[in-house]
Amino acid sequence: MKTFLALLCFFSLSSAFAATVKRERNGQAYLVNIFGHIHQNPTKSSQSLTTIACGHPLRLLKEIAVETKTETVLFAGEWNLVASGPYEGYIRQEQLTAKKPECFQDRFPKFFNDLGLEVTDMFYWGRLYDHYEMGKSEQP
């Protein structure tokens, strides 16, 4: 009886939470760096769902609260919710661009292919861009 009541409470709560946020398409963007990762959570150390290459098109998504109809902004716009194939995850805004970029792989396709990069190399290259502290000094 107790188990039944506990299960009933659990399912009713989960069904209540499931309906609070919905995801909608919010445009398209492309990866700017040689390789990148779509992360499970909006943190640099979060697990990678998939590795993608420069110029890969990504569907931008936005999360909207069903009741209040407000959009969730992730870390002051530093992260974007994206989808690629079956994967939905997070990628840093600085790694995306609205227009398809001129990638190194596209400018020198045979050279890049003939380097014979392994899957591990592609993974580490994507992680390189996750770990870079990128900045630029500005004019006053």
Add this chain to the structure above:
Amino acid sequence: MKTLIIFLVGCLFSSSIYCVEEVSETLLERNQQLLDFQAIRDVLKSDSLEQSVETQKVEVQSVKKNREQGNKMLFQLPSDREFWSFFSEYWLVKNAPVLKYDFIKPDYGIKEAFKIFLEGLGIYNQGFRILLLNTPAISHFALPSNPNEDVILILSVPFIRALDLSKTEISLLLFEDYLRSKQGYFKSMAYIPELEGFLGGNYQGKTLDRELLAKLSKKYDEIIYDKGFQFQQQFEITRQMDTRLKPDLNLWNTYFLLNQKIDNLVKRNVLYQKYNQIYPSAELKMNWLKPKNSVL
């Protein structure tokens, strides 16, 4: 009677044969007339078909030339202006298990501190990429990058922890590396003569010279782990740091004390004994920085 019938039949045949010869040409003769272009040449000329054939020939030649050019461009190699940032990152990726840059770390605020530091010295619109490493094998370095692109700086977290460096001291260290990068010391030491023909070339019909890239990678290893920089290069950099920091005496003092810290670390910590081999030497730098005593 028989003779009459034969005569009449003969007349009938001869008249019919005569009619066939007069009315029809053979299929062969008709075909031959069609293949006789000379007969229709004037017609073709007046219809400008010869001209359109010529135009089409020129167009086809142009398309063929573009296609061949496009195929050749696929085998293009990056030029000197496009190669170095890529190769530095390639070296980082290939050495990832040794450099250990894929680790969880807090935000040290180095990016903002270095940005403000550069702006304080009047260096604007300079992009940079700082990569923190979780190994004491490399203390700090600036890897070669493309002109007018972000400078690539690598910095060891165990090294900054061992010295207990402040953000200003870290910025000074990175700025020294930035000056070395601008002087092109690493690039000139890593340069191999075979790169001259490689960069900006085209290898259509051949295989990519991967041995050359392996040689270049070994040069990187030599400089970073063994040979480092020369005394003359160190003197030049120290002189530049002295000139740039003198207007701000606090900063100059911090730089002087940083060299003292490094000198103490190198002398007492076995892990960093090779530091003087790569950056000779903190003690010498302090001597170069000290104002000269003159008797008046």
